[in-house]
Amino acid sequence: MSEKEKLKNMDPNRNAHEKLSFSGISDLPDIVISTGHMTWNETGTWRYMKPRYRNLVSPCVVGCPNGQDVEAWIRLISEGRYDEALEKNMEESPIPGVCGRACFHPCEKSCNRAQFDRSVSINNLERFLSDHGTRKVPKVAAATAKSVAVVGSGPAGLACAYHLRRMGHAVTIYEAAKEPGGVLRYGIPDYRLPRDMLAEEIDVLKKMGVEIQCGVRVGTDVTWKDMERFDRVFLGTGVHVSRALGISGEDAQGVMSGLNLLKKVASGEDVELGERVLVIGGGNTAIDAARTAMRLDAKVTILYRRSREEMPAHDDEVTAAEAEGVVFQMLAAPSKVVTENNRVRALECVKVKLGQPDESGRRRPIVIEGSNFTVPCDTVVTAVGELADFSFLPDGLKVENGAIVVDDSLKTSNERYFAGGDVVEQPHTIVNALAAGKRAAIGIDCSLRGGSFEEALANITLATGPALSMRQYLAYREHKKIEEKVPVVNEICEYETLNMDYFEQSERVRKAVVGLTERMQTMPASAPNRFKEVELGLTEEQAAKAADRCFHCGRCIECDNCYIFCPDASVMPKTDEFGYAIDDYHCKGCGVCVHECPRNAMEMVRE
Amino acid sequence: MGNHAVSWGVLRSRAQVIAAYPITPQTQIVEELSEMCADGDLDATFIKVESEHSAMACCIGAAQAGARTFTATSAQGLALMHELLHWASGARLPIVMTDVNRAMAPGWSIWADQLDSLAQRDTGWMQMYCESNQEVFDLTVCSYKIAEQLDLPIMVVYDAFLLSHTSEVVDITDQGPIDDFLPPRQAELKLDPGKPYAFGSLVMPEYYYEMRYKLQEAMERAGGVIDSVLEEWAERFGRKYGQVEGYKLDDADIVLVTSGTTTSTTKYMVNQYRERGEKVGILKMRTLRPFPVERVRKELAGRKRVLVIDKNMSPGLGGVWAQELRAATAHIPDVPPIQCYIAGLGGRDIRPETVRDVIEHGKTQESLEKEYHWIQLKN
Amino acid sequence: MKAVSEFSKSKRLIKDFKEREIMGPGHLACQGCGATLNMRYLLKEAGPNTVMVIPACCWTIIDGQFPFNTLGVPVMHTAFETAASAASGVRAALDRQGKEDTNVIAFAGDGGTFDIGLQALSGAAERNENIIYCCYDNEAYMNTGIQRSSATPELAWTTTTPEGHPKQGKKKDIIQILAAHGIPYAATLNAAFPEDFLKKVRTALSMKGTRFLHMISACPPGWKIDSSMSIKAMRMATESKAFPLYEVYDGVKYHITHESKGTPVKDYLKMQGRFRHLTAENVDFIQRRLDYQWEQLLHRGQLEPFNG
Structure with missing residues (x-):
């Protein structure tokens, strides 16, 4: 029939x-x-335009440098399918728990909802799925007989190893420190990123068969020559050298870098700070160092040469530090470390005012002559930026402007070496490092298989890019086409194309934090849980509410609008699969369904 | 009274849905039926509507849903229903209605005159005119049987006051024998939640013509059905009626054509003439639609004079009965010119003298000199 | 069982939009017809045990020509002014057949309700006939080519109220007329608010007596809007207070079911060609009129129904 x-x-x-x-x-x-x-x-003959379903790319997806399919896992959360949500997330990243806590979440800036009221709490939801979903070890493809060494186990290294392993390559991670994780392990304090959680995520890689060798410094403990047994090497060693202040007395006892402080604490070493600690800098490391010092019974002042608005640190972090009692001395710059017997006694500072914006867009500080003042202190912690140390690198790798030179596929000047993360020129963030690890994994896989990276890129770049989809790459490299429930047009769904009649303003969900009183009580160095995680995850109710605020831009979620509003009873929900069928014989092409689609997941097309 | 005869006829016919609106002179029908329903003598739903138009609409709705229905009206009320009379016949609904003939306003008149019902000639309704209150009762019951056999609506018509408010002895036949004669209505196609059919849809030119053929075809069958139902009634209850009835007609040279109560007065005068040896007779018309064409051709052929007493006037042409008879007998040899006498409009009495004047005037008319004659017009 | 499993349903606009489709496709409505949606929603709730009485109106045509129809329930087409009276007759006959549970629904346009059919409707309402009377209101005689009715909004263009002489006087307040009869239920419905719409149909179905449902019904050719805009236009009608959503119990107890957002009526008028000729003063006047009428609505009674 x-x-x-x-x-x-x-x-x-x-x-x-x-x-x-x-x-x-x-x-x-x-x-x-x-x-x-x-x-x-057959009233379909009256029609000259025809509705069709097609999905677009939600802006959060490309707002994430790592191309997380945010909308997809938010939808799964709202359906209570937490395991699947976590699995979806892990298609693109090995460390959702880390990102859900420590990512600076640029996705929320691109969220269309930000133009309506306030963005969806994507970051909190990512943590929620990592807390509530059961971690599944991802499928590993059949062994390829190729092997890759990953140097450094920070986010770039972990991501690169994770994705390469999924493709069936043998992967060995070399980590100089005792424990894997790099900056995640040693650079972010425990109260922000619990070590157990990090270990749990790294454990997934181990279960996948990634070999992790800790306490091995490549170039020292093993030679670059030894690396030649690998088909490819990925360099993700990060940056470790703190920028110097460039003032006198900097070498005195009692002056230490923020990174060093954090690393020591994270390694369980005893740190003597004295009573009064001055932290110099306005970035996240400064805040982390200050809050860590608070937990070591110090009285902490942060010295920053611009004003609060210019601080590069996350606003939430600054606020938390303030609440915990960190004092902020703004518009002041250090001029000299005052020492006594080569031991810090005070810091001499000078007041500054703000002038014209510099190339970073922030107003340039100008010293006010004669405004010198002295702040007595026992320890000075410097946190004014980090530099890479390339002295350990094998010979012949091209380095420019303090970064390893790489091409689009993150290949270095030596075709067997790839590099990513803070060692190349890119923003020094976890999510950018993750993206680099992914991109390098794809670059390495292409070069191992003799495939064209450019062609791959054309197939897996999300909308305008640069974010790439590993989900799509895994299908692409197998010459498979992903059967989407709804055909996808690789364009961003803009805010103006949404139908705002279907959305009501709502409060952004705020995650809970451990109460300040409790925090203050547990903060003394004597308290056993002084590095207890400060932020609490969302409750299920909160998560549902937060997920419910998602517009699902450009994605059909079977809201039924097209079905409900069809005057010709020509849109029918499919009974056995996702979505709707349009009765072409009767659809008159009125366009109501397309206009009333809240999320621009339909369009009218000529026949 | 004639009105009560209707009520009893409706009671005996076990009508199920009645909808009516008061208008003199039919009000007593409604009043008595209300009591019958209220007392439980008649197991029917009586919808007391706000107009005759709605009365007919209710009947149409109820009949479409399969019920046996009834309404009654007069004059202005019937005119208000006009649109729906077409609807009832077009939808082929066997609605029975009483029309108590009353003149149309203005000037206001509540008295007898046939124009109200005759003006509904082309609505697709059958019409039967009554001479006595017994006829009113009998024909009311027979009407249900006729209408339901044909799926056509029918109007039982009689004169205001002369019958409606005049007391006569009427034999109200027992319920049992009438139940045997008139079984409950069995509508084959009706509004039935089990059958999602639409009634009365838009009909395109491709079928409208044939649908009208069907209506006419039913009307053509109607004569036979009326005859057989009336025959059955006569067999069961001994009271015999026809579509036309003759009175001293067989050998009559002068034939008076009458309808309704005028017949009774005319009979009186015919008897007077017969006593003088003049061959005068009556052809009493009962059905306007279907029009008994063959019957009147047969009865009027070979007469010397045909004198129609029309208790109505169609402005511009004259009496309606006369026009119908002329049309039916046109080009039939041996039928003399049909003389039309307008009489009794607006309740003016048609007295024996009126009939006498018609006969005497008619004797003088060899040919058709005038389309119609006014009789006893006050100068 | 997750505590939030209910949320998965929340993306569906209506939680219990019945799957059953009684009105079928293939009907003869124009593209984007609001009257058709009204019928579709209504039948979804009323179900197959329903008899529909349709007087002369757009739906006479929409239902299709002999020997076809588009509704999955028995339909009686009837004369223009007889929706309420014919439905009364159907009701009486069905009751006598013991089919008291069959819904008898009259479905008439604004012309057949506000104008020519008002008398019969008033009669039925006064008798408190056990019927549901629906008026789908597209605010003019659309089927005959957009002539003004007493439901046409003030200052609107129609083919009998040309731009130079637009419709004078405000739209007839049909709900007040029905409420004055003291019928058990009268409500305004808008297909752009399906949940509210279906809830009111359910309320009506749960009651006996005359229930009156007044449904706004966008008409793309008559309102001069693109067919894709009909839901939008209807939504705006309510949000701008031009067509507030409320219900009246027993003619005395008022209940507003959707707090209009108070969208400026200018936005609603601007999107429709039938208001293209309006001046700024006209728009201002209409806005003040609607504000006044909304105020009036807020002051309607909250009396409990008379109870012997």
């Missing part, structure tokens, strides 16, 4: 049509009685 015939018979309320046409008075009924159904009337 043809579809046409089926449609004609689509008539649950009555039996076969009685005689539908008449030759004349002999078979015409005596009364005007209509028993046949109008279904025969």
Whole structure:
């Protein structure tokens, strides 16, 4: 039976049509009685435009440098499918728990909802799924007989190892420190990023068969020559050298870098700070160092040469530090470390005012002559930026402007070496490092398989990029096409194209933090849980509420609007699969369904 | 009274849905039916509507849903219903209605005159005119049987006051025998939640013509059905009626054509003429639609004079009965010119003298000099 | 069982939009017809045990020509002014057949309700006939080519109220007329608010007596809007207070079911060609009129119904 015939018979309320046409008075009924159904009337012929379903790329997806399919896992959270949400997230990243806590979440800036009221709490939801979903070890493809060494186990290294392993390559991570994780382990304090959680995520890599060798410094403990047994090497060693202040007395006892302080604390070493600690800098390391010092019974002052607005640190972090009692001395710059017996006694400072913006867009500080003042202190912690140390690198790798030179696929000047993360020129963030690890994994895989990276890029770049989709790459490298529930057009769904009639303003969900009183009580160095995590995750109720605020930009979520508002009863929910079927024989092409789609997941097309 | 005869006829016919609106002179029908329903003598739903138009609409709705229905009206009320009279017949609904003939306003008149019902000639309703209150009762019951056999609506018509408010002895036949004569209505196709059919849809030119053929075809069958129902009634209850009835007609040279109560007065005068040896007779018309064409051709052929007493006037042409008879007998040899006498409009009495004047005037008319004659017009 | 499993349903606009489709496709409505949606929603709730009475109106045509129809329930087409009276007759006959549970629904346009059918409707309401009377209001005689009715909004263009002489006087307040009869239920419905719409149909179905449902019904050709805009236009009608959503119990107890957002009526008028000729003063006047009428609505009674 043809579809046409089926449609004609689509008539649950009555039996076969009685005689539908008449030759004349002999078979015409005596009364005007209509028993046949109008279904025969193919009103589809009235149409010149036709609705169709197609998904777009939600802006959060490309707002994430790592191309997380944020909308997809938010939807799974709202459906209570936490395991699947976590699995979805882990298609693109090995460390959702880390990102859910420590990512600076640029996705929320691109969230369309930000233009309506306030953005969806994507970061909190990512932490929620990592807390509430059960971690599954991802599938590893059949072994390829290729091997890759990953140097450094920070976010770039972990991501690169994770994705390469999924593709079936043998991967060995070399980590100089005792424990894996790099900056995640040693650069972010425990109260922000619990070590157990990090270990749990790294454990997934181990279970996948990634070999992790800790306490091995490449170039020292093993030679670069030894690396030649690997087909490719990824360099993700990060930056470790603190920028110097460039003032006198900097070498005195009692002056230490923020990174060093954090690393020591994270390694469980005893740190003597004295009573008064001065932290110099306005970035996240400064705040982390200050709050860590608070937990070591110090009185902490942060010295920053610009004003609060210019601080590069997360606002939330600054606020938390303030609440915990960190004092901020703004518009002041250090001029000299005052020492006594080569031991810090005070810091001499100078007041500054702000002038014209510099190339970073922030107003340039200008020293006010004669405004010197002295702040007594026991320890000075410097946190004014980090530099890479490339002295350990093998010979011949091109380095420029303090970064390893790489091409689009993150290949270095030596085609066997790839590099990513803070060692290349890119923003020094976890999520950018993750993205670099992914990109390098794809670059390495292409070069191992002799495939074209450019061609791959064309197939897996999300909308305008630069974010890449590992989900799409895994299918692409197998020459498979992903069967999407709804065909996807690789364009961003803009805010203006949403139908705001269907959304109401709502409060952004705020995650809870451990109460300040409790925090203050547990902060003394004597308290056993002084590095207890400060931020609490969302409750299920909160998560549902937060997920419910998602517009699902450009994505059909079966809201039924098209079905409900069809005047021609020509949109039918599919019973056995996702989405809706449009009855082409009867759809008159009025366009109501497309106009009333809240999220621009439909369009009218010429036939 | 004639009105009570209707009520009893409706009671005996076990009507199920009644909808009516008061208008003199039919009000007593409604009043008595209300009591019958209220007392439980008649197991029917009486919808007391706000107009005759709605009365007919209710009947149409109820009949479409399969019920046996009844309404009654007069004059202006019937005119207000006009649109729906077409609807009832077009939808082939066997609605029975009483029309108590009353003149149309203005000037206001509540008295007898046939124009109200005759003006509904082309609405697709059957019409039967009554001479006595017994006829009113009998024909009311027979009407249900006729209408339901044909799926056509029918109007039972009689004169205001002369019958409606005049007391006569009427034999109200017992319920049992009438139940045997008139079984409950069995509508084959009706509004039925189990059957999602639409009634009365838009009909395109491709079928409208044939649908009208069907309506006419039913009307053509109607004569036979009326005859057989009336025959059955006569067999069962001994009271015999026809579509036309003759009175001293067989050998009559002068034939008076009458309808309704005019017949009774005319009979009195015919008897007077017969006593003088003049061959005068009556052809009493009962059905306007279907019009008994063959019957009148047969009865009027070979007469010397045909004098129609029309208690109505169609402005511009004259009496309606006369026009119908002329049309039916046109080009039939042996039928003399049909003389039309307008009489009794607006309740003016048609007295024996009126009939006498018609006969005497008619004797003088060899040919058709005038389309119609005014009789006893006050100068 | 997760505490939030309920939330998964929340993305569906309506939680219990019935799957059953009684009105079928293939009907003869124009693209984007609001009247058709009204019928579709209504039948979804009323179900197959329903008899529909349709007087002369757009739906006479929409239902399709002999020997076809588009509704999955019995339909009685009837004369223009007889929706309420014919439905009364159907009701009486069905009751006598013991089919008291069958819904008898009259479905008439604004012309057949506000104008020519008002008398019969008043009669039925006064008798408190056990019927649901629906008026789908597209605010003019659309089927005959957009002539003004007493439901046409003030200053609107129609083919009998040309731009130079637009419709004078405000739209007839049909709900007040029905409420004055003291019928058990009268409500305004808008297909752009399906949840509210269906809830009111359910309320009506749960009651006996005359229930009156007044449904706004966008008409793309008559309102001069693009067919894709009909839901939007209807939504704006309510949000701008031009068509507030409320219900009246027993003619005395008022209940506003959707707090209009107070969208400026200018936005609603601007999107429709039938208001293209309005001056700024006209728009201002209409806005003040609607504000006044909304105020009036807020002051309607909250009396409990008379109870012997």
